[in-house]
Amino acid sequence: xxxxxxxxxxxxxxxxxxxxxxxxxxxxxxxxxxxxxxxxxxxxxxxxxxxxxxxxxxxxxxxxxxxxxxxxxxxxxxxxxxxxxxxxxxxxxxxxxxxxxxxxxxxxxxxxxxxxxx
Amino acid sequence: xxxxxxxxxxxxxxxxxxxxxxxxxxxxxxxxxxxxxxxxxxxxxxxxxxxxxxxxxxxxxxxxxxxxxxxxxxxxxxxxxxxxxxxxxxxxxxxxxxxxxxxxxxxxxxxxxxxxxx
DNA sequence: CGGGTATTCATCTCTACGGTTGACAAGGCG
DNA sequence: CGCCTTGTCAACCGTAGAGATGAATACCCG
Numbered sequence: 001x002x003x004x005x006x007x008x009x010x011x012x013x014x015x016x017x018x019x020x021x022x023x024x025x026x027x028x029x030x031x032x033x034x035x036x037x038x039x040x041x042x043x044x045x046x047x048x049x050x051x052x053x054x055x056x057x058x059x060x061x062x063x064x065x066x067x068x069x070x071x072x073x074x075x076x077x078x079x080x081x082x083x084x085x086x087x088x089x090x091x092x093x094x095x096x097x098x099x100x101x102x103x104x105x106x107x108x109x110x111x112x113x114x115x116x117x118x
Numbered sequence: 119x120x121x122x123x124x125x126x127x128x129x130x131x132x133x134x135x136x137x138x139x140x141x142x143x144x145x146x147x148x149x150x151x152x153x154x155x156x157x158x159x160x161x162x163x164x165x166x167x168x169x170x171x172x173x174x175x176x177x178x179x180x181x182x183x184x185x186x187x188x189x190x191x192x193x194x195x196x197x198x199x200x201x202x203x204x205x206x207x208x209x210x211x212x213x214x215x216x217x218x219x220x221x222x223x224x225x226x227x228x229x230x231x232x233x234x235x236x
Numbered sequence: 237c238g239g240g241t242a243t244t245c246a247t248c249t250c251t252a253c254g255g256t257t258g259a260c261a262a263g264g265c266g
Numbered sequence: 267c268g269c270c271t272t273g274t275c276a277a278c279c280g281t282a283g284a285g286a287t288g289a290a291t292a293c294c295c296g
Contacts, residue, residue, distance in 0.1 A: 013134035016127055017254085021203075028207035030214060034273060047255055049274060054253095068263045068272045079208045083201060085139070089146035090197045096148060135284085152243060165285055167244060172283090186242045186293040 007059060011082050014058035019043070020051050027061060027074040034070060125177060129200050132176035137161070138169050145179060145192040152188060 015021055023037055038048040052072055055061045059078040063070045133139055141155055156166040170190055173179045177196040181188045 008139065009134055009136055012130050012139075013253095016131035016134055018123055018127055019254090021123070021126065021130075025207055028210040028214070035271090043254085044256065045273070046257085046275090050254075053274090065262095068261095070273065074207075074211050076208055076211055079204055083204055083208075086197055086201055089143055089192075090194055090201075092146040093192050093194055096146070131283095137284095153241090161284090162286060163243075164245090164287080168284075171244090183292095186291095188243065 007078075008081065008085060010054075010058040011060060011078055014054050014060055017051070017054075020055055023048075023051060023055065023072075024060065024074065027072060031071045031073045034072070037072060125196075126199065126203060128172075128176040129178060129196055132172050132178055135169070135172075138173055141166075141169060141173065141190075142178065142192065145190060149189045149191045152190070155190065 015024070019041060022040075026032060026037060026040075034045065034049055034052065037052070038045050041048065052061065052063070055072075056063060059081075060075055062073050062075050064073065133142070137159060140158075144150060144155060144158075152163065152167055152170060155170070156163050159166065170179065170181070173190075174181060177199075178193055180191050180193050182191065
């Protein structure tokens with residue numbers, strides 16, 4: 001049971017921070033350097049660097065080297081990891097509702113034809 | 119600070135915990151009481167109760183009243199909130215890649231037919 | 237009303253997290 | 267070479283989160 005969680009937990013935790021979600025949004029429009037990413041925020045460059053490390057550890061971004069710059073790049077694969085998890089249970093629950101509706105209708109039928117059951 | 123997408127932050131934060139994700143998975147199979155939800159875990163009932171409060175504050179579950187029992191119910195609407203956010207940037211980035219590919223191909227063409235253009 | 241069940245509230249502890257500042261590594265440029 | 271830019275590492279601080287335990291609430295049964 002729940003051995004993993006590791007990566008998925010990191011991904012959700014990473015996106016739980018509005019600043020990091022913002023950065024992800026920004027990165028969807030194109031790669032950017034730490035300085036570029038830091039510009040809009042009132043926090044220190046080090047704080048931004050930390051945020052990027054969190055995103056990187058979660059697998060949401062990757063960083064390469066371009067001279068002394070470290071361009072940050074969005075990793076789309078990890079997003080699928082999340083959507084897959086979400087959609088699985090969303091679908092599961094939806095199907096359950098459909099079955100439940102069917103059962104309820106059947107129960108009504110039964111009650112009408114066989115009231116002293118159970 | 120941080121007044122921002124409060125709900126989205128709460129949703130992601132709620133799902134960042136493996137125990138809570140597990141509970142969501144369990145709830146996708148049907149509503150359950152606190153005791154039922156607590157059974158599989160080695161933590162106290164109170165801890166489970168807290169987890170449920172987190173999920174409730176995030177809008178992921180709702181709790182009604184059935185005598186002294188408090189059945190927990192999965193709220194699918196909130197999942198869409200998340201998937202919409204995710205898919206938006208996923209799509210945005212994917213489109214960017216497509217455009218980028220096109221541009222790169224065009225650049226190759228140009229280089230081949232018009233190498234010294236200024 | 238008293239007792240048992242189901243769940244929450246209050247409090248405390250411990251750790252993780254986000255932020256800050258200061259120092260330092262890596263690499264282009266005069 | 268020395269310097270400035272870009273970014274990270276390290277240490278520290280305050281707060282929030284997850285857990286435990288103990289007491290309290292809400293409700294059914296008798």
